[in-house]
Amino acid sequence: MTAGIDMAAGRTERARSRSRFIGLGAVALVVVYLAANLGVAHGSYYVQNLAEVGAVFAILALSLDLVAGMTGLYSLGHAGLFALGAYATTLLNANLGWNVFILLPLSVVGVGIVGVVLGALSLRVSGLYFAIMTFIFTLVVTVLISDLDFTGGLQGIAGPTFPDFPEGLSFLGSSVAWCVGIAFLVTVVIVWSIRSSAFYPVLLAIRDAEPFAASAGVRTGVVRVMMFGLSAALAGLAGWAFSFLGFVSPGQFNWTVSVNILVMVILGGINTRLGPIIGAIFISAFPVVISIDPLVQEVIFGAIFVLVIVFFPRGIVGIVTSLARRIRRRPLPATEPSAPDTAPIAEAELAAAGEEPQVSDEIALEVRDVRFGYVRGTTVLDGIDMRVRRGSIHGLIGPNGSGKSTLVNLISGALRPTTGTIEANGHRIERLGAAGRPARGIMRTFQTAVLVRELSVRQNAGIGLYSRVPRISGRSLAWPLFPSAHRDDRAIRTRATAALARVGLGSGWATARVADVPHGVEQLTQLAAATVGEPSILILDEPLAGLSSGEVEQVSEILRQLKRDGVTVIVVEHQTRFIFEMCDEVTVLAAGELVTSGSAAAVRADERVREVYLGQ
Incomplete structure (x- = not known):
């Protein structure tokens, strides 16, 4: 008895030590990230713009991975949701003078609500039809912002100016770099928190084994809609942050952007922690760092995407994970399971204790x-x-x-x-x-x-x-x-x-x-x-x-x-x-x-x- 208590106490202490270690590791990563962001905020305009655009698209890729990777919903509507966040921030600030910090929750919550409605309507269909429904949503949004006068039409409209730091905090550098960097950090924390939670296996069950999830008490349709709403809210956050980077115009949110976001997720590694971030950095930085003919660029993108889909469907991170799993692969137990280790009452003990329990008449x-x-x-x-x-x-x-x-x-x-x-x-x-x-x-x-x-x-x-x-x-x-x-x-x-x-x-x-x-x-x-x-x-x-x-x-x-x-x-x-x-x-x-x-x-x-x- 004492030995069993000591073993349980040891396991509890090891679990606490592991939790403390993970917590300290997470704090260390945040500190390193903030230090890197400080470097970007003091960098050249070129470095800042490259990092800010990459961070915005990383937010979009992570938001899409929430639904594509975790629940199997391949949305092509994220460019439209992205546009709603950017245009709402820009227009309400320009026309009504609303403070950009007030517009942050409005953009996130408002686009999230649109996502819930769109998800509830689109989830009446599934698979390819869901992708088509969300694709049409992006087309409708693009047409509206292109044709309406108050949106600036095809020419677009200048985005709002993000306020500078007070004089006492001017040592932090560019306020826009910190705005976008913190938005990205919040997104990473939310997505990684979900992946670390007991809810994550449930989401994968909805994706791969829906009858199993439903039999465990999961309201699968409701969860899908709410996850799509959360994904849309993060796309709205990306739009809010993007509006401070210059002009906002329809060409930045057309249907090809939705496809590119999906390519980012799949290229980096769908349903992986780092995959969407890696894919977003590669896709957004490639045309800037390597200046080549746009047609050749699209051909290269297409070739890379086809190679990944055919040979490495889990993306870049999936390749690394598979190699690591092969290196540390441990042999499985014998193919036939052993007898139960913890059968509470053996047959002989049951016979000694009395007869089998009587079936109730109830x-x-x-x-x-x-x-x-x-x-x-x-x-x-x-x-x-x-x-x-x-x-x-x-x-x-x-x-x-x-x-x-x-x-x-x-x-x-x-x-x-x-x-x-x-x-x-x-x-x-x-x-x-x-x-x-x-x-x-x-x-x-x-x-x-x-x-x-x-x-x-x-x-x-x-x-x-x-x-x-x-x-x-x-x-x-x-x-x-x-x-x-x-x-x-x-x-x-x-x-x-x-x-x-x-x-x-x-x-x-x-x-x-x-x-x-x-x-x-x-x-x-x-x-x-x-x-x-x-x-x-x-x-x-x-x-x-x-x-x-x-x-x-x-x-x-x-x-x-x-x-x-x-x-x-x-x-x-x-x-x-x-x-x-x-x-x-x-x-x-x-x-x-x-x-x-x-x-x-x-x-x-x-x-x-x-x-x-x-x-x-």
Whole structure:
């Protein structure tokens, strides 16, 4: 006992030391950056202009990477958002005399609101159509600022003058250089804070494994819109800073600028910390440092971009990261997971302690007269009734096309029934979306493991705690500054590690990327993610698919332990032997209708089941 306490205290102290080290490192980086910015502020006009333009486009690249890299939304509307920030600052200062410091929050918030509206409208479509919608937005903005008289038309308008430092601070040099430099620093802090937070794996789950994210309680559509709004706000910040660099004209914000921002992100390395910054510096500095024919310049840009897309899709930073990963690659554990390290009660101990826990007569989940059809006039499920007792393992079987997956999607919230009711833990849930089900104690897995392949096994398991961590999205904007965030980080890691251990994945697997692990580990990882939040009802959709006999036995033991813990488990599976041996009760569907439901023994003996399913 004492040794265990000492080990836990040691881990806590090491975590605190690591946090202090990271904090000191971050402070040191900020000091170095401010010192470099002081040098730029005292540099020549050429140096200042080069650094300021590079910083503005780095802000734009980072803002685009927030949505393109983290949520998979490839926007071509950032040039239009950029223009709104620049023109709003310029026109309100020139025509109404508003102070530039008052215009800062107005530009950021105002363009952010435009981004939320644009995102809400554009996200009704996805992929290429989203890019086209945002591209049209940039075209409309460009046409308006080109044709309206008060914007200066094609000639543009002179930007506002940023106030100089007071005499006592004149040693700091150019005030514009500090304005742009601090805007860039704020952007870096926000983006890097999000990447360091517990919200970052959730964003990648929305991008790569949306059903998984929704099953963990994430309102994926809302998060996408809000992230696009934040990205737009940062584009507005870039526009505000850019307005102080000289003239503001339509040619600086046309559709090619949107494409160039996207090229910056992809060239440097999409969804990397430094990639968008490196890409922005290269694209903005190249034509200034290397003065060549514009046509040749565009050809060179195009050739570089094609080479990166074809051979190095993760960009410059991706190349370096891949090389570093190969150098320090460690061998993975044995391909077949070991038995659970922390099974609370062994079989012998359970027998000595008494009998298996009795299944309660209380109903945990009840489906009443549910009907559903994907197309009007076509019925997939017709009048389904199912009652699942609390603390039981309930099997759901039927031939292919019987409606099992549809019923599971109705229970988990991915679909809504046409008629009928679904009640879980005493609450009606049939109109509740998938993201609202975890709050009612419902979690699920999928036929094919839906996970974020670039994240570690432990990070994927931790996503299942999303609904258990308060204000995770809001705090992510300044995650390292919150003491509660550090506590939540440690708690998520601890609980995710424990959940992995319960399903037989020891510490050797925790840090392995999902992309590098075998199929059986993927299946057990999604089981850990579904159980880490301690749900009262767990739905397993074909948990044995592709597993070896040893892994099947391991899953069987996990289900027995879940039953001992009082979890209600619903299992959809084609292996009837497993179902009848493991389950207390079984429901059988055929052609969208209920065949029978009852104890496993009674269902196995039912002649109709033998006829429609077992083929006997």
